[in-house]
Amino acid sequence: MLLRKLHFSKLAIHLIFIILSLACIVPLLLVVSISFTGEKSLMLDGYHFWPKEFSAAAYKYVFSGASSILNAYAVTIFVTVVGTFLHLLITSMLSYSLTRPEVTYRKALTFFVYLPVLFNGGLVPQYILLTRILHLKDTIWVLIIVYLVSTVNVLIMKNFFRTIPNSLIESARIDGSGEIRTFFKIALPLSKPSLATIGLFVAIAYWNDWMTASLYIESPKLRPLQYLLQSLMNNIGYLQSNAQASQSMESALGMLPSEGARMATCVLAIGPIILLYPLLQKYFEKGLTIGAVKE
Amino acid sequence: MKAITNLSHKSHKSKSYRALRSARRQAPFYFMMAPGLIFITILFYIPMAGVIIAFKNYNPRDGIFGSPWMDPLFKNFEFFFKSEAARTVTFNTLFYNLLEAVTVTLCALALAILLSEVKNKVVSATYKGSILLPTFLSWVVIQYILFSLLSVDRGIVNNMVTANGGEAIYWYSEPFYWRIIMPIAYLWKNVGYYSVLYVAAIAGINPDYYEAAQLDGASNWQRIKHITLPLLKPTIIVLSLLWVGKLFNGGLGDWNGFYTLPNDAGALYPATDVIDTLVFRSLKKVNDYGMASAVGLYQSVVGFFLVLISNYIIKKKDPDSALF
Numbered sequence: 092m093l094l095r096k097l098h099f100s101k102l103a104i105h106l107i108f109i110i111l112s113l114a115c116i117v118p119l120l121l122v123v124s125i126s127f128t129g130e131k132s133l134m135l136d137g138y139h140f141w142p143k144e145f146s147a148a149a150y151k152y153v154f155s156g157a158s159s160i161l162n163a164y165a166v167t168i169f170v171t172v173v174g175t176f177l178h179l180l181i182t183s184m185l186s187y188s189l190t191r192p193e194v195t196y197r198k199a200l201t202f203f204v205y206l207p208v209l210f211n212g213g214l215v216p217q218y219i220l221l222t223r224i225l226h227l228k229d230t231i232w233v234l235i236i237v238y239l240v241s242t243v244n245v246l247i248m249k250n251f252f253r254t255i256p257n258s259l260i261e262s263a264r265i266d267g268s269g270e271i272r273t274f275f276k277i278a279l280p281l282s283k284p285s286l287a288t289i290g291l292f293v294a295i296a297y298w299n300d301w302m303t304a305s306l307y308i309e310s311p312k313l314r315p316l317q318y319l320l321q322s323l324m325n326n327i328g329y330l331q332s333n334a335q336a337s338q339s340m341e342s343a344l345g346m347l348p349s350e351g352a353r354m355a356t357c358v359l360a361i362g363p364i365i366l367l368y369p370l371l372q373k374y375f376e377k378g379l380t381i382g383a384v385k386e
Numbered sequence: 387m388k389a390i391t392n393l394s395h396k397s398h399k400s401k402s403y404r405a406l407r408s409a410r411r412q413a414p415f416y417f418m419m420a421p422g423l424i425f426i427t428i429l430f431y432i433p434m435a436g437v438i439i440a441f442k443n444y445n446p447r448d449g450i451f452g453s454p455w456m457d458p459l460f461k462n463f464e465f466f467f468k469s470e471a472a473r474t475v476t477f478n479t480l481f482y483n484l485l486e487a488v489t490v491t492l493c494a495l496a497l498a499i500l501l502s503e504v505k506n507k508v509v510s511a512t513y514k515g516s517i518l519l520p521t522f523l524s525w526v527v528i529q530y531i532l533f534s535l536l537s538v539d540r541g542i543v544n545n546m547v548t549a550n551g552g553e554a555i556y557w558y559s560e561p562f563y564w565r566i567i568m569p570i571a572y573l574w575k576n577v578g579y580y581s582v583l584y585v586a587a588i589a590g591i592n593p594d595y596y597e598a599a600q601l602d603g604a605s606n607w608q609r610i611k612h613i614t615l616p617l618l619k620p621t622i623i624v625l626s627l628l629w630v631g632k633l634f635n636g637g638l639g640d641w642n643g644f645y646t647l648p649n650d651a652g653a654l655y656p657a658t659d660v661i662d663t664l665v666f667r668s669l670k671k672v673n674d675y676g677m678a679s680a681v682g683l684y685q686s687v688v689g690f691f692l693v694l695i696s697n698y699i700i701k702k703k704d705p706d707s708a709l710f
Contacts, residue, residue: 100606101503104500104503104504105504105509107500108500108501108504108513108516108517111497111513111516111517112512112513112516112517113516114574115516115517115519115520115574115578116516116519118531118534118535119519119523119531121531121534121535121542122527122530122531122534125534133540137537137539137540137541137542137544137545138534138537138540138541138542138545139542139545140542180421181421181422181425182422184418184419184421184422185418185419185421185422185423187418188415188416188418188419189419191415193408193411193412193415194412194415194416195408195412200419200423202710203423203426204422204423204426205710206430207426207429207430207431207434208693209690209693209694210434210686210689210690211430211433211434211686211689212430212432212433212434212435212436212437212682212686213433213437213665213679213682213683213685213686214662214665214666214669214678214682215436215439215665215669215675215678215679215682216432216433216434216435216436216437216439216450216679217429217433217436218669219436219439219444219450219675220428220432220433220436223446223449225428236425236428236429237429239425239429240422240425240426240429242426245422269414270411270414270415270418271414271417271418274418295522298524299523299524299525299526299527300524301524301525301526301642301646302642302645302666305670306666306669306670317524317526317527318526320526320527320530321526321529321646324526324529324530324533324646324649325649325650353530354530354534357527357530360524360526360527361523361527364522364523368515368519368522369515371522372511372514372515372518375518375582376514376582376586379582379583379586
């Protein structure tokens with residue numbers, strides 16, 4: 092009796108998780124299925140979880156270079172790689188120094204770092220600063236600068252650097268290593284797990300960001316992937332919802348990539364995340380043990 | 387630490403010499419801190435001064451300081467608070483945030499407790515991986531997924547409805563549906579993250595407790611009620627309080643979904659507009675700096691008090707997690 096009951100509850104747990112896992116994965120497969128369906132079939136039968144008429148035409152179009160997608164890919168990769176690297180460098184140097192007892196004003200400086208959590212100026216002043224004063228509008232650097240430092244990440248790294256035994260730093264100093272060299276040769280290699288976790292979230296933030304581009308980027312050459320996707324979807328929604336679309340609108344609709352091509356772009360935008368997924372999951376779970384809290 | 391600095395050259399060195407030495411010792415640290423401090427100043431501090439735009443009739447030609455003051459000074463705010471939008475976005479922001487906080491916390495706790503019962507490592511990693519997946523997707527990708535489901539003429543849902551002889555549903559023009567769609571979307575995206583987080587917290591619980599409970603013949607439910615939940619309480623409280631500080635930020639700080647998912651359809655604003663999307667639209671589409679900065683300041687001021695309150699309570703409950 093007891094055994095049967097136990098067995099049943101185990102089965103129920105597995106059933107719940109199988110359903111939930113499908114609920115998280117299947118919607119993605121839908122997008123993949125649409126991207127592999129022929130354009131005619133999409134017009135006639137609509138969307139399905141399995142292509143009614145298999146076709147790779149959308150991907151051929153995307154990789155043919157006729158679209159701006161490959162360029163957007165390059166922009167996104169550049170911003171993600173450079174941005175994540177700089178973020179980690181800046182954050183780790185700052186957090187490490189804030190934990191060193193030699194720094195007289197470290198308490199005041201730590202407060203300086205935390206204060207923005209309490210009050211921020213909001214979107215408009217930042218917009219005016221970046222466009223009118225720093226003249227970063229329509230440059231690739233604006234996409235990078237917005238996520239360069241995050242108070243929460245400084246906090247997490249600081250807590251990590253605190254766990255490095257002081258004797259290690261001391262002995263390096265006695266051996267005649269300079270402070271900066273000690274940091275790069277000893278403190279940084281020790282903090283690999285926390286760097287990986289923070290790097291992961293920063294990279295995801297850069298990769299998934301469309302809003303910054305939407306505000307600051309006008310030139311088609313500098314469009315990152317997510318913004319390209321977002322503007323395609325909204326243009327089509329706009330054109331479809333305006334019944335009195337003018338002639339120019341009609342031709343604009345013709346200029347836009349086909350439905351399949353848009354879905355293919357979407358699949359390509361998820362691609363790297365899926366490929367790196369085992370790695371992502373591993374470091375994500377590692378990060379939880381470090382006590383990382385999402386922003 | 388200090389002993390070593392003082393061992394060499396003790397006594398007869400003058401004060402100024404020592405100050406100089408300490409400055410020279412600190413120089414490399416300041417060198418390493420410089421980039422971080424500079425960018426914090428640029429990204430966070432200078433914009434703080436920029437909030438005066440909310441009281442000005444800003445035009446790009448005269449700049450922030452050259453633009454004339456509003457007359458009366460609070461005209462931008464008056465304009466916003468008298469509008470229908472003020473009530474709508476404030477209500478929506480709080481409504482969705484409270485809903486999200488409650489649903490995500492409850493579902494994540496339930497899933498974490500169930501996941502901890504799965505003893506097979508490979509199977510449990512697979513489940514975790516699957517429910518974590520939406521966390522890593524952007525709101526734009528989710529916009530595409532949702533469109534594939536809800537598109538009026540081709541979407542999966544309407545395909546099923548019409549196949550069964552029903553009328554196609556116009557998802558993108560009826561605000562009411564979105565009161566349900568938005569919370570589900572946010573739950574779908576975030577529940578995996580917090581489930582895995584709670585699983586890690588449960589894994590940190592000392593197994594001796596459970597063994598003792600088993601010896602005393604406690605049932606599964608009793609173990610959860612008297613061991614797991616009480617020991618998770620601090621984690622739950624700190625996470626919830628961190629959310630209190632973000633109650634006035636759309637989507638608890640992650641507002642992009644409210645902009646992308648409804649495809650920016652005007653008909654849906656009553657149900658999907660939150661404070662951040664209104665600011666974003668006023669700035670990007672209408673170029674209404676006055677309105678956008680007034681709304682932004684209103685959000686920042688309320689947010690300031692919320693963060694203070696949440697931090698004050700965290701400090702009492704769990705000093706280590708406090709920011710200040």
